[in-house]
Amino acid sequence: MNPFNSHTPFSYGLIKRLLMLSILVPLTTQVYAQEHLVASQTQYQQALKQLQPGDSIILKNGTWQDFEIVFTAQGTAEKPVTLTAQTKGSVILSGQSNLQLAGEYLQVSGLVFKDGFTPTNEVIAFKKSDTELANHSRITEVVIDNYNNPDRQMSDNWIGMYGQHNRLDHSHFVGKRNAGVTLAVRLEGEQNQQNHHRIDHNYFGPRPILGSNGGETIRIGTSHHSLTNSFTVVENNYFDRCDGEVEIISVKSGKNRIQNNLFYQSRGTLTLRHGNGNIIDSNVFLGNGVEHTGGIRIINRDQTITNNYLEGLTGTRFGSGFTIMNGVPNSPINRYHQVVNANVHHNSFINLEHIELAAGSDSERSAPPKDSTLTQNLFINPHSPFTLYDDISGLRFSDNITNFASKDINPIIKKGVNTHNITLVRAANGLLYPSDSKFAQYGVNSTLLPTTTQQTGPTWYPKSEPTVEFQSGKVIKVSNADGELDNAVAAALSGDTLLLSDGQYNIDTLLAINKTLTFKAANTHKAIVSFERPSLFEIQNNGNLQLDGLVINGKLSPDAPGNSVIRTLKWGMLTNYRFDMSNSIVEQLNSSNTFHFFDSGSRAFADTINVNNSQFRHISGDVFRLNKETDDIGIYNAEYLDITHNQFDDIVGNVATVYRGGTDESTFGPHVLVNHNQFTHVGKGQQNQTESILTLHGVQVSQIAHNTFTDSAAISIFHTVGEPQTTIANNQLINTPAPQVTEFVTQGKHTANINNNKVQTR
Incomplete structure (x- = not known):
């Protein structure tokens, strides 16, 4: 029998039930x-x-x-x-x-x-426009590597986080060279506030010194929105030599949590610049004695600093290992709000050169911290690291321990810091702890696991060293045959050494230095280099230059104004450079009235300029000209200038002119070290309008010691913003004026340390 035959009752009932079932259970389609x-x-x-x-x-x-x-x-x-x-x-x-x-x-x-x-x-950018934002979105395993505007002062940010509930993780950021924040959390508009962003497991690789403001690695908010809460979490990131400026992380909003990050040899601090109620928890700061490495700086209300480990930090002032700032009474939103109700507990402060309390105290920042506590912290140091700048009665020290003598502790601190004989041992996590279990409740807990480089960034992108060291490549032997040195420069790879055989080298081209190169004499002072162009070397982007054992003679150079042996690009270098010279002679730079040795262009920046055991003689201009940034916005041409164990004879101009203008306090330099040199008849030429042998304007650290100045011009120091540290000591001044120090900010007597200099007249 056919069940679908409509003439039978059985078939009719079955068909009816099937039709009803098809209505009750609709057909579905799978969307892939x-x-x-x-x-x-x-x-x-x-x-x-x-x-x-x-x-x-x-x-x-x-x-x-x-x-x-x-x-x-x-x-x-x-x-x-x-x-x-x-x-x-x-x-x-x-x-x-x-x-x-x-x-x-x-x-x-x-x-x-x-x-x-x-x-x-x-x-x-986590947005397309101000009204089209990303929310609940994620950037992961992304790399930004030296992706910079060629104008180092043209500002941009690498990451802009907008919207809410976004995540940035396991990414790699290295080589931010132009101005601007590496990562900025933006709070303009309610749709970007109380955002609950998460920034985790990222590798923030080396960021070179910018030499001006605008070099933060992370900024959360701005002063304008600093009383707004962000609720951003920054955790398990690795900050590797992030040296852009004094603020590595700049917190400018409230209710953020910065936790379980590692700061490795980074110059600067985690700064609670604006905003209230932030938590800084379980971070590790390892300075390893590197200059200007810092820790945590506290400003504003209700900040909690707990279970952080800080070791081997050398920074001072606003970049010190640990800083609690003074505030401005009734501060405007963009200045310094008073520290109130800070809770600092269970932190380990080990071998910090400076802990600064009520820092920044002056006629404006006159509100000291108040209603704040420091308890169960561990302070280990050969001596007391505390410096007090104002009344600290608003800081209550309670149940902390230390190893330095109680006689070294300020009475206010002494009440709550107990001295013990404390022996430290390094645990499996790499951190130091008291060996005696009775001190286990002080400092960081034993379960703290520092974030490692292997835990951060994408696994498929290498964390390579950014700097090529001098003489790290192959040695290329070069004779004085025509064109051979030029060809060797073109063919060499970064890190190579050009070994110059004995003889006279007459160079008729400009040698472009766009890699790390060493020019070394096979036998000291036997390779004599003359040049027929206005300059011999031009340091360009990616260029680093080392000279060793050469004789450089300017007798063949044209009679043209502004000649120089070495110059940078005349305008605008993106990459920082290094210059190193030793055991060399520079002479007869007098074919024109202003023949200089080293002349920096504008917007060029040297990490280091080191000159030692060399001789400079018969020069009609200046030796080092690092004075092109005259727009007075805190920019300068070199971080370190180190002149040691040299002889300078018959120099018409300055040995060094270094200039840093403006009122910005976000940088550490310049640093100028002039030690164990001999100066004879230097700086007294009519063309030297400064009438000085050294002209240092706005230099933050100057040390001029153990030199002999004979028949030479005066040392001229101009103190500007910050707290410049100038030492002029143990020098001999023979027929040479006393050093001149001018204060542009501080009232009254100058702050330079001038002592034990012997003045002779003949």
């Missing part, structure tokens, strides 16, 4: 996530229009030039929309490229930005 592999910007735009929750766009491996990516889509928590590389690390965004994302539940991974710079204010 789509992957769009794209090989061009046009294909990307086409794929972007088709995106649904769970879909992904995959960029084909290769270099994408001038690609301004706008990634807009709507995903869900269960089905985010993704943008990724075909192979992580094999998609390079170069030239004028950037990334903007807007929407919900987006995820980006695997991209590398290098060999270019952003055409906008940010390389990566």
